Amino acid sequence: MPGYGNSLTRLRVALTVFFALDGFVFAGWVVRIPAIKEQTDASASALGLALLGVSAGGVVTMTLTGRLCRRYGNHRVTVVCAVLLSLSVALPPLTRSALALGLVLLLFGAAYGGINVAFNSAAVELVAALRRPVMPSFHAAFSLGGMIGAGLGGLVAGSLSPTGHLLLLTVVGLLVTAAAGPTLLRHEPPAPPERERTRTEQGGAPRRLDARTRWLVIVFGVIAGCTAYGEGALADWGALHLEQDLDASPGAAAAGYSCFALAMTVGRLTGTTLLERLGRTRTVVAGGATAAAGMLLGSLAPSLWAALLGYAVTGLGLANLFPVAVERAGALAGPGGVATASTLGYGGMLLGPPAIGFMADWFTLPAALTSVAVLAAVAAAVGALVGAAAGRAAGDRQPRPQGSAADTPASPG
Numbered sequence: 180m181p182g183y184g185n186s187l188t189r190l191r192v193a194l195t196v197f198f199a200l201d202g203f204v205f206a207g208w209v210v211r212i213p214a215i216k217e218q219t220d221a222s223a224s225a226l227g228l229a230l231l232g233v234s235a236g237g238v239v240t241m242t243l244t245g246r247l248c249r250r251y252g253n254h255r256v257t258v259v260c261a262v263l264l265s266l267s268v269a270l271p272p273l274t275r276s277a278l279a280l281g282l283v284l285l286l287f288g289a290a291y292g293g294i295n296v297a298f299n300s301a302a303v304e305l306v307a308a309l310r311r312p313v314m315p316s317f318h319a320a321f322s323l324g325g326m327i328g329a330g331l332g333g334l335v336a337g338s339l340s341p342t343g344h345l346l347l348l349t350v351v352g353l354l355v356t357a358a359a360g361p362t363l364l365r366h367e368p369p370a371p372p373e374r375e376r377t378r379t380e381q382g383g384a385p386r387r388l389d390a391r392t393r394w395l396v397i398v399f400g401v402i403a404g405c406t407a408y409g410e411g412a413l414a415d416w417g418a419l420h421l422e423q424d425l426d427a428s429p430g431a432a433a434a435g436y437s438c439f440a441l442a443m444t445v446g447r448l449t450g451t452t453l454l455e456r457l458g459r460t461r462t463v464v465a466g467g468a469t470a471a472a473g474m475l476l477g478s479l480a481p482s483l484w485a486a487l488l489g490y491a492v493t494g495l496g497l498a499n500l501f502p503v504a505v506e507r508a509g510a511l512a513g514p515g516g517v518a519t520a521s522t523l524g525y526g527g528m529l530l531g532p533p534a535i536g537f538m539a540d541w542f543t544l545p546a547a548l549t550s551v552a553v554l555a556a557v558a559a560a561v562g563a564l565v566g567a568a569a570g571r572a573a574g575d576r577q578p579r580p581q582g583s584a585a586d587t588p589a590s591p592g
Contacts, residue, residue, distance in 0.1 A: 232288055253300040269342075406558060469493075505521060534550065
């Protein structure tokens with residue numbers, strides 16, 4: 180019906196705004212970490228422990244958020260977490276010790292983890308209702324928001340104190356939530372007919388997952404973790420490799436992650452078209468293989484320009500692996516599946532930087548960075564192996580788009 184289509188369009192716009200807001204707020208906080216380190220007079224090790232608050236808060240909250248989404252709805256939880264995220268980002272500059280910073284970052288991390296599970300769960304339902312693989316477009320909005328947040332943060336760093344800057348993020352976050360939130364609160368999440376019938380037959384209770392479905396959700400979480408491992412590794416070690424091993428200037432070294440992030444954003448903006456043409460399994464396999472080749476070039480190339488090209492190719496390859504993995508986990512198991520995949524993905528991002536550090540001490544930094552290529556190849560292999568099984572398991576959860584590439588035998592959807 181025309182009215183139903185308009186409703187889905189409004190929901191898509193609102194969710195896109197929340198994805199962008201999340202990236203914008205998080206990037207704005209990240210660029211002020213050096214200033215807050217100086218303000219709290221924390222050592223490098225103390226700051227590292229304090230920053231674990233973000234990770235700990237996020238991981239603990241993700242599983243809980245899956246349950247809250249089932250009880251109160253993905254849309255309500257998204258709006259509440261957006262408010263908490265906007266308010267909590269103003270707290271770090273108010274601290275004067277590493278301990279206090281770690282405690283407030285627990286709250287910030289909880290809000291960050293919560294909103295990621297909630298709006299990804301809402302996006303999974305919308306993807307099913309639209310019958311188009313548009314999940315990458317939401318993650319592209321997150322990437323764009325992060326790039327804008329980091330860019331603006333760098334511009335205002337010289338004129339605004341951390342307190343003023345992050346308070347401004349709070350104001351922006353609350354205003355955006357006030358503008359986009361009512362759309363989510365007014366509209367019930369779309370439910371595919373098959374899922375609705377299943378709930379009705381069981382008195383509204385969610386279907387109990389069988390062992391195969393639970394296993395598939397974990398496997399998609401592993402794919403997400405392999406992807407996030409590469410993101411975390413390049414964010415923390417990519418620039419150092421260019422500067423230390425290829426004698427790049429600080430400015431050129433900083434451009435390395437920018438090439439990676441920009442390529443990932445472009446890859447996600449074109450992700451829907453790619454999924455419609457190739458299907459999900461072939462997109463994961465091709466993406467993982469591309470990322471593996473790109474990171475081998477980025478880590479082992481003898482020249483700066485070849486390494487930058489490798490970083491860009493890696494970004495293109497990894498771009499759609501995380502969105503596809505989360506969407507498939509959500510299609511199989513609802514918000515609980517999104518929570519599981521997101522937690523494993525977040526774990527990969529946490530594991531990446533310290534693992535690279537240990538391997539760099541044991542071997543060399545270029546050798547350590549090849550682990551990104553290895554895990555990208557693992558993601559491609561796992562995606563190829565479980566694609567057909569995931570398609571059979573998800574088939575009774577939601578209808579498939581007719582006549583799309585997702586209907587091919589090679590596709591998991």
